Amino acid sequence: MGEEVKAVKLFGVWSSPYSHRIQLALKMKDIPFEYVEEDLSNKSFMLLNHNPVHKMIPVLVHNEKPIVESLIILEYIDEIWKDRPLLPQDPYERAQARFWARFIDDKLLPSVWRYFLSKDNEERMKTKEEAIMLLRILESQLNMKKFFGGDILGYVDIVANVVAFWIERVQEVVGIELLNKEKFPILYRWIEKYYDDSITKGCLPRKDKHMVYIKARYEVALVKQGQLCKSS
Ligand SMILES: N[C@@H](CCC(=O)N[C@@H](CS)C(=O)NCC(=O)O)C(=O)O
Numbered sequence: 001m002g003e004e005v006k007a008v009k010l011f012g013v014w015s016s017p018y019s020h021r022i023q024l025a026l027k028m029k030d031i032p033f034e035y036v037e038e039d040l041s042n043k044s045f046m047l048l049n050h051n052p053v054h055k056m057i058p059v060l061v062h063n064e065k066p067i068v069e070s071l072i073i074l075e076y077i078d079e080i081w082k083d084r085p086l087l088p089q090d091p092y093e094r095a096q097a098r099f100w101a102r103f104i105d106d107k108l109l110p111s112v113w114r115y116f117l118s119k120d121n122e123e124r125m126k127t128k129e130e131a132i133m134l135l136r137i138l139e140s141q142l143n144m145k146k147f148f149g150g151d152i153l154g155y156v157d158i159v160a161n162v163v164a165f166w167i168e169r170v171q172e173v174v175g176i177e178l179l180n181k182e183k184f185p186i187l188y189r190w191i192e193k194y195y196d197d198s199i200t201k202g203c204l205p206r207k208d209k210h211m212v213y214i215k216a217r218y219e220v221a222l223v224k225q226g227q228l229c230k231s232s
Contacts, residue, residue, distance in 0.1 A: 011047055013040060013212045015205050016229065017162045018070040019058045020133065023203045024158050025074050025087040030082045035211040071101050071199040086155040100141060100148065101159040108134045109162060116174050117221060124176065131178055146193060153197060163187065164194040166202055173214045188201060 010026065010033050012019030026033050038047050050059045050066035050152050059066050060073045069077045070206060078086045111134050113126035138160070148156035167179050168191075181188045183201050194200055205213075217229075 007055050007063050009036060010034070011036045011038050011044075011050065011059040011061070012057050013038055015210055017166050018056075018229070020205070021057045021070045022060060022077070023074050024161065024200060025077050025086060027199050028153065028158075029084050030084070031077070031081055031169060056140065059163065071098075071105065071159065074158060074224060078155070086149075086158065088149070088154070097149075097155045100156045103134075104138065104156075104159050104162070108138060108199060110177065112162075112167060114140055114176060115177070116170055116218070128178065132183070135163070135179065135187065139184055142186050142190055147190065153194070153200070157190075160212060161194075161200075164191050164200075169207065169210060170214055170218070173211055180190055215218070 008026070008031060010019070010022055012022065012035065014037060017176060023035070036044075036046075038044060040057070042056060048055055048058065050061065051057075051068045054068060058066070058070055058073060059068050060076065061067075062076075062080065065075050074086060088099055108131075111127065111131045114153045115124065118124040118127045141156075145151075147153050148160060163179075171178050179187070195204075
């Protein structure tokens, strides 16, 4: 194994959209890395040691120093490896990109999970309304652009991977709809472009295997009213 590969290690889980963000960024920048698959039902000593606060993947280890939380890891990668920037160069645009990434993680995703995990029709209708409103806000950011990052995939596109491939797969498993081409034509145009990209496509979890996984996680999450990405 080359020195370069040893210097960058990613602890992840094949099915996780958060791991996928980091794999995608590393591949977009052509950074060689070693990938370590974690078992979240039996977390390794290394993972707990590297991320004692959250005990979660992804963890990036660079020159033996751990960096955690996917949004922070993406920014770190962008600062260390300057080629093929992910964040905009302009400070205002960069602040905007950070805002939308936080919007996706802090507002949109919790709302989407609330909808998928809703227990009855009343709750489902209320949570759907909110999730659709937030998806519309995100869609409006695409405006006439190809990607959130402009002409090429950038930081917000990477963070929005959950919208590009996860929501669609989850809704297929759960059997209740949120996203469709008619309601979100601009977002769908973006999803198609996202899938068209050879690097993105190359690191998406295989659909058949992923669907089985999502189904199992969903059943557990429903009973425990947990999150789809939680280990318990
Ligand atoms: N905010 C974290 C979320 C990462 C996350 O949710 N990771 C999940 C897997 S998809 C995890 O490690 N879960 C383990 C657990 O909850 O015990 C990030 O952006 O990195």
